[in-house]
Amino acid sequence: MQNDPDPQVPPKIFRQTDVLDPARAAAFQVALAQESTIAAGDVLPPFFHQLYFWAPQPPEQLGRDGHPRLAPGGLIPDLGLPRRMWAGGRLQFDRPLLAGIAAEKRSVLESSSCKQGRSGPLGFVTLRHEVWQQGVLCLSEWHDLVYREDPDPQAVRPVPPRARRDEEEQREIAFSSTLLFRYSALTFNGHRIHYDQDYARDVEGYDGLVVHGPLLAQHLMLLAQELMGPLADFSFRATAPLMHFEVAEFCCKGQDLWVRAPDGRQCMQAVARPRKTC
Template structure:
């Protein structure tokens, strides 16, 4: 029998309002009105005391939660898939039920890799509103002197494009809104010296959030969305959100692909 974790949240409209301001969006959220797409990530916090955290600021794995300890210190959000059945409503109690669907290790070209897939079902008023799968990857620290993998080159055949910029303030505010303690997003020394990144790392869910809203702005309400992170983007870089048909991607300033995604809108169903 699968172990299940359940969290409830009253979905305070003020937090959604802060999220919209952080993203530079002009919409408002009213009591009882629909939350913006993907904004459930701002809720269902599960705070842990300092002694229960790992070196990276995330809750330590293998301590009775859903994710086992695989002995691999670096955590990355590799991608996810979502089905939006109906909107979650602000200011009304909701529940998230979570299960571990996948947990295994494989030998990659750069060493052992741990793969985890979590499924989250979001319920409100006795009905399911969102189904989400989160794919996480765990790996070893980078070996000294070993260059990072060569990233994929992004497509250049988009029909729509939006320029987005990041800075340390945006990353800090998004971390605070989602209660994400991962130090790669706000601790520059840790990101560079321990995990080997060139700068603060833009959250994978933040890039996915921007792609979803980009698709929604152009095509109307989104009912399905899947994404895969392919290369890190750092806080000093300007990126491009790109769309063609039902495909989306994030292109870095050097032309690398940072994320790819697929979506379906109601108008395309």
């Protein structure tokens, strides 16, 4: 069932404003075991806008998973499926965001649909975000979410894809429960799969705490920028969850990047395109 917005009706735009506090970005650098260098006026690394534009809700408006409960008239439609996952996204970088300066985020629902998958019904939602600063569009982001039913304990788990082993560059990164908690706090992400191990295991069927998909994408973007220079665009897709007790390998060959778990499964794949220079 397709529920795309009516093309004849202008999409409802949700607007948020925030001052891109350099202290928050510097704290994130420390959480990533980097030197704290960001000050007011500095260029923010790619994807650091995830630290801003919080939309806090009171406890009574939260769902069982810690996310804001879906409600009529909100940005995300209620598709009747309880489990939410960040499936992937695309980013187009037009101009660097600067720390310490006010910015506006404009969000619209681009599409929503329900389909029948091998493991049951699936809901797909794509949001489009624009971040403006000083009257200029700095980045556009397409944010893909998947919703699904609670897991059946008797069901056979799907086999995740195998990751490539032909990388030209590789970094090993470990994820502790402390790092996951800090990232949840810095992004104001209340999803319990990232900090409540009992909930993650007993309700949503994971083997441990789940490493945030955006956190994996963040590391891939930083690796891409390190190897390629400033990015023009970046796309990524989550293919299997990574647990907090696993040390992952972040790999790159050409413009292709991926995350490999210790057992060889692919957790994320991505493509980066560097900005052209004269």
